[in-house]
Amino acid sequence: MPHTHRLTPGQKIYLNFTPADGKKFHKNRDKAEKKFKKLRKEFRDLQARLYAENKHKLLLVFQAMDAGGKDGTIRAVTQGVNPQGVRVTSFKAPSTIERAHDFLWRVHMAVPAKGMIGIFNRSHYEDVLIVRVDNLVPESVWRPRYDHINNFEKMLTDSGTIILKFYLHISKEEQRERFQERIDLPEKNWKFSFEDLEKRKQWDDYMLAFEEMMQNTSTVYAPWYVIPSNQNWYRNLAITHVIVDTLRQLNPQFPPPEGDVSGVIVK
Amino acid sequence: MPHTHRLTPGQKIYLNFTPADGKKFHKNRDKAEKKFKKLRKEFRDLQARLYAENKHKLLLVFQAMDAGGKDGTIRAVTQGVNPQGVRVTSFKAPSTIERAHDFLWRVHMAVPAKGMIGIFNRSHYEDVLIVRVDNLVPESVWRPRYDHINNFEKMLTDSGTIILKFYLHISKEEQRERFQERIDLPEKNWKFSFEDLEKRKQWDDYMLAFEEMMQNTSTVYAPWYVIPSNQNWYRNLAITHVIVDTLRQLNPQFPPPEGDVSGVIVK
Numbered sequence: 001m002p003h004t005h006r007l008t009p010g011q012k013i014y015l016n017f018t019p020a021d022g023k024k025f026h027k028n029r030d031k032a033e034k035k036f037k038k039l040r041k042e043f044r045d046l047q048a049r050l051y052a053e054n055k056h057k058l059l060l061v062f063q064a065m066d067a068g069g070k071d072g073t074i075r076a077v078t079q080g081v082n083p084q085g086v087r088v089t090s091f092k093a094p095s096t097i098e099r100a101h102d103f104l105w106r107v108h109m110a111v112p113a114k115g116m117i118g119i120f121n122r123s124h125y126e127d128v129l130i131v132r133v134d135n136l137v138p139e140s141v142w143r144p145r146y147d148h149i150n151n152f153e154k155m156l157t158d159s160g161t162i163i164l165k166f167y168l169h170i171s172k173e174e175q176r177e178r179f180q181e182r183i184d185l186p187e188k189n190w191k192f193s194f195e196d197l198e199k200r201k202q203w204d205d206y207m208l209a210f211e212e213m214m215q216n217t218s219t220v221y222a223p224w225y226v227i228p229s230n231q232n233w234y235r236n237l238a239i240t241h242v243i244v245d246t247l248r249q250l251n252p253q254f255p256p257p258e259g260d261v262s263g264v265i266v267k
Numbered sequence: 268m269p270h271t272h273r274l275t276p277g278q279k280i281y282l283n284f285t286p287a288d289g290k291k292f293h294k295n296r297d298k299a300e301k302k303f304k305k306l307r308k309e310f311r312d313l314q315a316r317l318y319a320e321n322k323h324k325l326l327l328v329f330q331a332m333d334a335g336g337k338d339g340t341i342r343a344v345t346q347g348v349n350p351q352g353v354r355v356t357s358f359k360a361p362s363t364i365e366r367a368h369d370f371l372w373r374v375h376m377a378v379p380a381k382g383m384i385g386i387f388n389r390s391h392y393e394d395v396l397i398v399r400v401d402n403l404v405p406e407s408v409w410r411p412r413y414d415h416i417n418n419f420e421k422m423l424t425d426s427g428t429i430i431l432k433f434y435l436h437i438s439k440e441e442q443r444e445r446f447q448e449r450i451d452l453p454e455k456n457w458k459f460s461f462e463d464l465e466k467r468k469q470w471d472d473y474m475l476a477f478e479e480m481m482q483n484t485s486t487v488y489a490p491w492y493v494i495p496s497n498q499n500w501y502r503n504l505a506i507t508h509v510i511v512d513t514l515r516q517l518n519p520q521f522p523p524p525e526g527d528v529s530g531v532i533v534k
Contacts, residue, residue: 052457075349083345084338084355084388121351179533189524190319197533257456266446266464 002245005225005238007218015207018226020171022234029233036237039244044081046247047117051085053252054115057161060243061120063129064168065206066196067178069229070121073168076236077243078119087112090121103127103145104152111156124149125165128213133205146216153222162246163222166239167210168229172203269512272492272505274485282474285493287438289501296500303504306511311348313514314384318352320519321382324428327510328387330396331435332473333463334445336496337388340435343503344510345386354379357388370394370412371419378423391416392432395480400472413483420489429513430489433506434477435496439470 004025007013019025026032050056062070078086089110098106104124112118128149132142153163170178179200182192199206218224225242229235271292274280286292293299317323329337345353356377365373371391379385395416399409420430437445446467449459466473485491492509496502 071351074351078350080347081350082342083348083350083353083386084341084357086350087354088351090351119350176533183528183531183533187521189528190522192528193525200533254454255457258460261450261456261459264450266443266450266467 002238002241003225005227006242007214007224007226009219009223010215011218012215013211013226015169015211015226018169020169020174020228020230022228022231022238025228026234026237029231032233032237036233036240039237039240040077040080043077043240043244043247046244046252047081047085049252049254050117050247050250051082051115052254054255055160056250056252057112057114057156058117058243058247059112059120059156059161059163060117061123061125061163061165062168063122063125063166063210064229065170065175065203066199067175067182068168068170069232069235070168072232073166073229073235073239074119074121076232077240081117085115086117086119088119088121091123091126104148108152111161114160124152125213125217129206129209132209133202146213149217150219150222153217153219157221162250164242164246165218165222165224166242167214167224167226168235169226170229174230175200175203269505269508270492272494273509274481274491274493276486276490277482278485279482280478280493282436282478282493285436287436287441287495287497289495289498289505292495293501293504296498299500299504303500303507306504306507307344307347310344310507310511310514313511313519314348314352316519316521317384317514317517318349318382319521321522322427323517323519324379324381324423325384325510325514326379326387326423326428326430327384328390328392328430328432329435330389330392330433330477331496332437332442332470333466334442334449335435335437336499336502337435339499340433340496340502340506341386341388343499344507348384352382353384353386355386355388358390358393371415375419378428381427391419392480392484396473396476399476400469413480416484417486417489420484420486424488429517431509431513432485432489432491433509434481434491434493435502436493437496441497442467442470 022032050058062073064070074088078088087110091106094106107120107124110118110120128142128145131137132139157163179192179196182188214224214226225239227235227238289299317325329340331337341355345355354377358373361373374387374391377385377387395409395412398404399406424430446459446463449455481491481493492506494502494505
C-alpha cells in the first residue's frame, strides 16, 4: 500500500487520467487522520535514530502546481520532528550568481549531510518545468537535463542518500477553488498573486512538462510518487506512509558506545 | 519576568555564585510546564507570521558546557514550529577549508535570511572559549575577537536581525550526574565520550572563559541570557518566554494583498 503511487522507471503517465482525488484510495477520513498521526509519531522516532546513527541521508523532493500544497505538506508531515535534523530549502527564481552557474550548483549545496533529512520545496526539477514552459532556454538545453539529473541523483544515492520525489497532484478544478478561497478570505489574501492566474493559463503545458519529466526521471534509486492531493488528509497520509516505510527498511540504530564504559565513575 | 536572566552590557558575572537551579526562580514544576506549553503554542503562531511577513530575521545562539542541554533545548523549544522557517546549524570543530578562513566566515554563511529563525548550536563563541582554554591561538588573536564579534553582530542587527544569546548554566555537580547517567543507562551510552571527562577537568578554565566572554559581548542589541538549566522544565520555560516576548514586541503581520482582489473570479 505505501508504494501504490510510485512510478516505475520509464512509466508513461497521463495526469488527466490519473486520480487527484484521495477518496478513490481511502474512504474514511477519520481513520486516515488517525493513521497519519500514528505514522508521524513513528517518523519522529525513526528520525531521532537516523540523526544519532549519522550514516544515511534522506532527501525529499516536493513539486506541484501553484496551490498544490507544498508548504502545507511540509508543515504537516514534519510537525514535531526535531528541526535540528531537518533542513528545508525553498528554491525560488535563481539569483544572478546562481544563474551564472550550472543548474545543479545551488542544488548540490543544499543536499543533506549524514544523519540529516533534506527537504526541497521546488528543486532542480524547475529547470525542466518552468524553464521549458516559458521557453527560458531552448529544448537542446533542457532536454539533456533529464540525464544530468539522473546521473546526479545516482551519484548522491551511491554516497548514501535515499531520495524520494513527490508530485502533489491536484485537479485544475481544485486549483480554481483554492485560488478563489485566497481571494475570498481576507486572511488568505496575502497568499494570492495575480501572476498565479497567468500561470494557470499554462496548465496544459505544465501537465505535459510534468508527465515527460516524471517518465524520464523516475528511477529505481530515486522514484517519483504521484500523490492524489485534492484532499490534504489523504495526501499527508500517503506521503508519510512512503517516508516511514522507507525509514523502516533502513532501520537506523543508535550507535554503540565508543568503548567499554562499564564501571566508569565520573568525579 | 522574561528578562530576569539578561546580562546588561559590561556586567560582571561570577558563574559560581549564579544560581543554576531553576527552582530558585519557579517553585511549581507543573505550573511551569503548563505555562511553557502555552508559550510554545504562541511561539508557533508568531513564527508563522514572522515567516509570512518576510521582513525580520531572528538568530538564537546556544552555548553551554557538555551535557548542558543544548540539543534538548532546541528540540523542546522548537517542537511543533514549522521546520520550513527554522534552520539549525551545529558548529563542530572547523574543517580544513573553514580553518583556512577567518573565524566568522562559516558563521556568516549560516545567519538567517528574512522571515527565518536561525539557531546556532555552538557558534562563533567557541572561538573565544575552547580556542582560549586549549591555547589553540594566542591571546593576541582571541582577545580582539570580542570586538570583532560585537561589530559583526551590530551589522547583523542593523540589517534587520534580532539576536538572542543563551548560556545554559548547569552546576558542576549536575554535569557529573548527567555524565554518570550516560554511562549507567545503556540507551544513553552512545552519547558518552571519554573526551568528555578530559574536558570536565578544565571546568574552572571554562567558567572563566564564559564569564569574560559574556561580560565583553553582552550588548544592548545582542544580549546574553544566563539561564539556570539544572532543571530542564525551568530552562525551557525561561528561554521560550524570552523568545516569545521578543517576538511579541516585533509583532510580525501577515502581509497585505498585492493589489485589490475584491470581486476577482478565478476561471
